[in-house]
Amino acid sequence: MAEWSDHAISLGLRRFGETGAILEVFARTHGRRRGMVYGGASQKKRAPLQAGNTLRVTWKARSDDNLGFFTAESENERAAVHMADAEALAGLAALSDLLAGALPEGESKPALYDAAETLLDMLGHNDVWPALFVRWELGLLTMMGFGLDLSRCAVSGSNDGLTHVSPKSGKAVRGSEAGGYLDRLLPLPAFLIDNTAPATPVDIRAGFRLTGYFLGERLFADLNKQIPEARLLMIDRLVRAGRLSPG
DSSP, X not given: OEEEEEEEEEEEEEEETTTEEEEEEEETTXXXXXXXXXXXXXXXXXXXXXXXXXXXXXXXXXXXXXXXXEEEEEEEOHHHHTTTOHHHHHHHHHHHHHHHHHOOBTOOOXXXXXXXXXXXXXXXXXXXXXHXXXXXXXXHHHHTTOOOBXXXXXXXXXXXXXXXXXXXXXXXXXXXXXGGGGGGSEEOOGGXXXXXXXXXXXXXXXXXXXXXXXXXXXXXXXXXXXXXXXXXXXXXXXXXXXXXXXX
């Protein structure tokens, strides 16, 4: 019998049979895993297991290769807390779907888990979390092997005056060094390289454009997948709320 217990973020629940459900989680030391939850289709069990909630899970199976089954205790029911906050719920769904789509099964990524928990805990702070989400997506790219180099200019080697990123190399560039290639580069908002710089709605939109390009063209393209629709819906919600500038 294989068995382990861990803290985990729910990535979603889908019905299986008449009364059961399959729960997918991102566990801190066991990575993305799935398992059956007996009676998981009931309202009583389903509510605490919604995507974005933090759980204490125990997984058991006859062997590591089997689907297994979960028992779970709620530690933080964020979905219920943010029920009246459309933007926060959209952020919660986007983060869960990005993790579900990007993570390999069973690969431990505790640093990414901790960063996700921090972001999820900030979703009630609407003036903060959109910029933090962009930073988290940069971290996701890095931890999945597609990190950007924003430390110095790819042309001159200088570490100041960085304004753009090359979509080809993923390296920062000084706009003044780009010459006739400037219109081919992605804007680099200052808040991503300077913690004291403000994150305006225009800057955050540029940040999402930057991370979205590399998520779509590198990470998810490598997996033969599209960026989860929940991310696009989150951005739309944030635009409607005035947190981001229009496209």
